[in-house]
Amino acid sequence: MTPAAYGSAPVLLVGGGRMGQALLKGWLNAPDIGPVFVVEPNPAAGLAALIDGQRVRLIDGPDKLPQGLAGLTGLSVIIAIKPQMFDQVLPAYKNLALAGTLILSIAAGRTLSDLGRLLGNAAGFVRAMPNTPAEVGRGITALVAGEDLAADARRRAELLMQAVGEIAWVSREDDINTVTAISGSGPAYVFLLVEALTKAGMAQGLSPDQAAQFARATIIGAGRLLEHATDSPKSLREAVTSPGGTTAAALGVLMATPHGLEEMIDQAVTAALARARALAG
Numbered sequence: 001m002t003p004a005a006y007g008s009a010p011v012l013l014v015g016g017g018r019m020g021q022a023l024l025k026g027w028l029n030a031p032d033i034g035p036v037f038v039v040e041p042n043p044a045a046g047l048a049a050l051i052d053g054q055r056v057r058l059i060d061g062p063d064k065l066p067q068g069l070a071g072l073t074g075l076s077v078i079i080a081i082k083p084q085m086f087d088q089v090l091p092a093y094k095n096l097a098l099a100g101t102l103i104l105s106i107a108a109g110r111t112l113s114d115l116g117r118l119l120g121n122a123a124g125f126v127r128a129m130p131n132t133p134a135e136v137g138r139g140i141t142a143l144v145a146g147e148d149l150a151a152d153a154r155r156r157a158e159l160l161m162q163a164v165g166e167i168a169w170v171s172r173e174d175d176i177n178t179v180t181a182i183s184g185s186g187p188a189y190v191f192l193l194v195e196a197l198t199k200a201g202m203a204q205g206l207s208p209d210q211a212a213q214f215a216r217a218t219i220i221g222a223g224r225l226l227e228h229a230t231d232s233p234k235s236l237r238e239a240v241t242s243p244g245g246t247t248a249a250a251l252g253v254l255m256a257t258p259h260g261l262e263e264m265i266d267q268a269v270t271a272a273l274a275r276a277r278a279l280a281g
C-alpha cells in the first residue's frame with residue numbers, strides 16, 4: 001500500500017473483542033475515520049462480519065502489519081485488549097509509537113505511564129474509558145491525556161470516541177477511576193434495577209414475562225424522558241410524586257436515611273472506585 005492509500009485517518013485496532021467491535025461499528029458510520037486494520041488472533045463471527053477487506057482489514061499479528069504504517073501521518077493505534085495482556089502484547093507495537101502517532105488505550109487500570117513504559121515517549125498517549133452502551137452508539141467515554149498531547153492527536157481521539165457516543169475530557173488521571181465506577185460499571189447498576197423491579201412484580205403476582213416487560217419498559221422510558229426533558233432528574237422525580245401517593249410511599253423506603261438507595265449507591269461507587277484504583281496498581 002502506498003501512504004496515500006491509507007487515507008487521512010488510518011486506524012490500527014489491537015483487540016477486536018466486545019468493545020473493539022463496538023468501536024469498529026461506530027467508525028464505520030463515521031466517514032472521516034479509516035481505513036481500519038484490526039489485529040485479533042481469534043476473530044469472532046461479529047468481527048468477521050465487519051471485515052470487508054477494503055475499509056476494514058484483518059491483520060494476523062504485529063509482524064504482519066502493512067508496510068509504511070509506522071510513521072504514517074495521522075495514524076491512531078487503539079488498544080482494546082484485556083488489561084492483563086498489556087505488558088505481553090504492547091512491546092510488539094513499539095515501532096509504531098512514533099511522534100505524530102496517537103496511541104489510545106481503553107484498557108481498564110492501565111495508566112498513561114504504563115503506555116510510556118511499554119512504548120517509549122515519542123507518541124501521543126490518551127487513556128479512555130467507554131461503557132457498553134457504546135455498542136448502540138450511546139456510550140459515554142472519559143478521556144485523559146498527558147500534558148503534551150498535540151492538538152491534532154487530541155482531535156483524533158475525540159473523533160474516534162465520539163463515533164460511539166458522548167465524550168468528556170477529565171483533567172486528572174485518577175478521575176478515570178471515578179468515571180469507571182460511575183459510567184463504566186453504571187449500566188450494570190441499571191440492569192440490576194430492572195432485575196429487582198421484575199422480581200418485585202413477580203412477588204406481587206405478575207407473571208415473569210409481564211413483570212419483566214413492565215420493568216424493562218419503565219427504565220427505557222424513564223431514560224428517554226430524561227433525555228428529552230429540560231428539567232433536572234430531581235424535578236422529574238418530584239413531578240411524579242404526589243404527597244401521600246403511591247410513589248411517595250415507595251420513595252419513603254428508597255430515600256430513607258440511613259440505608260436508603262443513595263447511601264447504597266454511594267457505597268457501591270466507593271467499592272468500585274477502590275477496586276479500580278487497586279487494579280491500576
Ligand SMILES: NC(=O)c1ccc[n+]([C@@H]2O[C@H](COP(=O)([O-])OP(=O)(O)OC[C@H]3O[C@@H](n4cnc5c(N)ncnc54)[C@H](OP(=O)(O)O)[C@@H]3O)[C@@H](O)[C@H]2O)c1
Binds near residue numbers: 017041083
Ligand atoms: N467491555 C466494556 O464494557 C469495557 C468498558 C471500558 C473499557 N473496556 C476495556 O476494553 C478492553 C477490551 O475489553 P472487551 O470487553 O472488549 O474484552 P474482550 O471481548 O475479551 O476483547 C479483547 C480481545 O482482544 C483479543 N486479543 C487477545 N490477545 C490479543 C493480541 N495479542 N492481539 C490482539 N488482540 C488480542 C482477545 O482475543 P481472545 O478472546 O482470543 O483472547 C479478545 O477478542 C479491556 O481492556 C477492558 O478493560 C471494556
